Amino acid sequence: xxxxxxxxxxxxxxxxxxxxxxxxxxxxxxxxxxxxxxxxxxxxxxxxxxxxxxxxxxxxxxxxxxxxxxxxxxxxxxxxxxxxxxxxxxxxxxxxxxxxxxxxxxxxxxxxxxxxxxxxxxxxxxxxxxxxxxxxxxxxxxxxxxxxxxxxxxxxxxxxxxxxxxxxxxxxxxxxxxxxxxxxxxxxxxxxxxxxxxxxxxxxxxxxxxxxxxxxxxxxxxxxxxxxxxxxxxxxxxxxxxxxxxxxxxxxxxxxxxxxxxxxxxxxxxxxxxxxxxxxxxxxxxx
Numbered sequence: 001x002x003x004x005x006x007x008x009x010x011x012x013x014x015x016x017x018x019x020x021x022x023x024x025x026x027x028x029x030x031x032x033x034x035x036x037x038x039x040x041x042x043x044x045x046x047x048x049x050x051x052x053x054x055x056x057x058x059x060x061x062x063x064x065x066x067x068x069x070x071x072x073x074x075x076x077x078x079x080x081x082x083x084x085x086x087x088x089x090x091x092x093x094x095x096x097x098x099x100x101x102x103x104x105x106x107x108x109x110x111x112x113x114x115x116x117x118x119x120x121x122x123x124x125x126x127x128x129x130x131x132x133x134x135x136x137x138x139x140x141x142x143x144x145x146x147x148x149x150x151x152x153x154x155x156x157x158x159x160x161x162x163x164x165x166x167x168x169x170x171x172x173x174x175x176x177x178x179x180x181x182x183x184x185x186x187x188x189x190x191x192x193x194x195x196x197x198x199x200x201x202x203x204x205x206x207x208x209x210x211x212x213x214x215x216x217x218x219x220x221x222x223x224x225x226x227x228x229x230x231x232x233x234x235x236x237x238x239x240x241x242x243x244x245x246x247x248x249x250x251x252x253x254x255x256x257x258x259x260x261x262x263x264x265x266x267x268x269x270x271x272x273x274x275x276x277x278x279x280x281x282x283x284x285x286x287x
Contacts, residue, residue, distance in 0.1 A: 005195040006249035007212030011173040012241025021058040049170040065234035070277035072237035074121030078174030084166035086156035105145040177219040181228035186220035231278040243286035
């Protein structure tokens with residue numbers, strides 16, 4: 001039995017359960033600079049270059065989770081160029097500056113943080129080349145250094161970029177960061193069962209994991225949720241998608257999850273399962 005996810009595994013779309021579908025669609029379209037790719041009544045999918053990144057599902061009967069609950073910490077969208085990231089940052093500054101919550105240079109990436117209108121965290125970032133990343137004893141070196149958003153815009157927002165030259169550039173879900181109740185339980189599920197590698201660890205505070213040597217595809221922390229139990233139905237995170245490179249990799253994942261006693265729904269094309277906090281995950285072969 002293969003103990004690791006296939007190295008070419010990446011993240012797929014993130015589904016959010018929302019109260020105000022029109023308002024949230026406008027935010028991810030007009031502020032985050034994604035494009036509406038599909039609108040089917042109660043569900044809207046937005047993305048770039050034909051690839052769905054954020055799926056909004058209207059769930060008007062749900063309410064927000066109680067403070068301290070497990071769930072989404074942030075959805076992180078990675079842009080292919082600093083110019084495209086600058087264009088998105090400028091859009092945030094112009095259309096929804098009140099949503100901006102901070103920025104940081106993480107050595108491996110440059111990141112800007114905000115909160116969407118329904119309280120979901122969002123990270124917009126750009127990766128440095130892998131040749132510039134540093135590893136020590138199998139752990140990626142990351143930091144939280146000051147990054148001035150105004151200087152970033154001055155350096156990367158040219159007139160051409162401001163006019164929309166990057167609007168169709170590709171972007172993808174780079175990683176998904178979760179709030180969980182316990183880091184040790186998260187490690188057991190996401191590393192031992194699911195098959196991610198640990199890339200960084202902050203003791204009992206946070207864990208970063210990936211496939212194929214990326215700095216992190218997923219992360220879990222207890223900063224706002226230590227001790228949280230399984231989630232009840234609520235607005236916020238609906239589902240995290242994993243994109244596996246081929247059917248064999250999907251089959252190996254199914255075998256490994258089943259071996260460890262994780263309940264898996266297998267429809268022949270996708271695997272659906274829950275983590276210890278009822279965060280829903282779906283794995284399928286990348287399109």
